[in-house]
Amino acid sequence: AAESHWCYEIQAEAPNQLCLGPSNWTGSCQKNRQSPIDIVTSKAKEDQTLGHFIFSGYDKKEKRNVSNNGHSVEVTLKNDNIEISGGGLPTGYQATQLHLHWSSEMNAGSEHSIDGKRFAMEMHIVHNKKVTGTSKSAKEAQNTGDDIAVLAFLVKEGPKENEGFWPLVEALAHIPKPGMDTEMREFSLWDMLPKEEKLRHYFRYQGSLTTPNCDETVVWTVFQESIELRRDQILVFSQKLWYDAEQRVNMTDNVRPVQRLGDRTVFKS
Numbered sequence: 001a002a003e004s005h006w007c008y009e010i011q012a013e014a015p016n017q018l019c020l021g022p023s024n025w026t027g028s029c030q031k032n033r034q035s036p037i038d039i040v041t042s043k044a045k046e047d048q049t050l051g052h053f054i055f056s057g058y059d060k061k062e063k064r065n066v067s068n069n070g071h072s073v074e075v076t077l078k079n080d081n082i083e084i085s086g087g088g089l090p091t092g093y094q095a096t097q098l099h100l101h102w103s104s105e106m107n108a109g110s111e112h113s114i115d116g117k118r119f120a121m122e123m124h125i126v127h128n129k130k131v132t133g134t135s136k137s138a139k140e141a142q143n144t145g146d147d148i149a150v151l152a153f154l155v156k157e158g159p160k161e162n163e164g165f166w167p168l169v170e171a172l173a174h175i176p177k178p179g180m181d182t183e184m185r186e187f188s189l190w191d192m193l194p195k196e197e198k199l200r201h202y203f204r205y206q207g208s209l210t211t212p213n214c215d216e217t218v219v220w221t222v223f224q225e226s227i228e229l230r231r232d233q234i235l236v237f238s239q240k241l242w243y244d245a246e247q248r249v250n251m252t253d254n255v256r257p258v259q260r261l262g263d264r265t266v267f268k269s
């Protein structure tokens with residue numbers, strides 16, 4: 001049989017789904033600096049060098065492409081000159097994509113947890129380190145632990161609709177199957193995020209991609225301020241999206257279990 005592809009636990013348990021669940025993921029997935037983790041706030045170490053972020057291009061209103069990649073929904077950002085710097089990062093980072101993790105249970109859809117508490121969803125904005133210098137070696141030297149910076153936002157259920165999320169929520173009905181993509185109504189990243197002044201408080205640690213090959217090259221930022229969506233907006237993700245073209249398994253619970261912190265320290269700004 002063909003090498004079975006990686007999948008989440010909910011897919012591995014579904015009938016006739018031959019795929020590798022999280023405990024069988026390969027690559028770096030069984031190493032010891034993995035993500036996500038449970039963040040124990042009392043043990044997080046304050047770090048004065050963790051200053052505020054400088055966001056550029058987050059205000060830019062664009063119609064962007066969103067696709068169902070079989071594991072999540074992914075909004076393409078890479079051609080937009082969206083960048084971050086500051087925030088204790090060693091240099092500037094360019095945004096490439098944003099995607100989310102979610103469940104139909106309001107306390108089971110985030111990948112990171114805070115003092116054991118999980119949220120309804122988690123949004124990841126993925127950025128790649130800007131290459132310094134033009135020499136070939138400068139490009140090869142990019143195999144450090146912070147090639148990727150992910151900004152993670154926890155999402156909880158709230159009483160009010162989140163207007164900034166409608167372009168994404170409305171697009172989901174057009175991309176039910178893996179491999180489908182569509183253009184969103186125009187929006188800016190700021191439309192989807194908490195107000196900038198609320199983004200000064202965050203947790204910081206060194207970890208990995210939460211999907212195979214789980215490369216241990218991610219500097220993680222988990223913001224303390226969460227995003228609020230109304231319940232019906234959250235449930236659209238689990239209702240309209242499917243992991244498989246046959247539409248047998250709803251795309252939900254695309255959440256990796258928390259990993260051991262090991263000898264790592266979580267810092268806080």
Ligand SMILES: Nc1nc(-c2ccc(Cl)c(S(N)(=O)=O)c2)cs1
Pocket residue numbers: 069071072099124126148150208209210211218
């Ligand atoms: N095929 C897919 N890739 C991803 C992905 C890619 C890069 C990254 Cl950094 C991540 S995560 N969850 O660690 O932020 C996920 C999702 S689904």
Ligand SMILES: [Zn+2]
Pocket residue numbers: 099100101124210
């Ligand atoms: Zn992610």
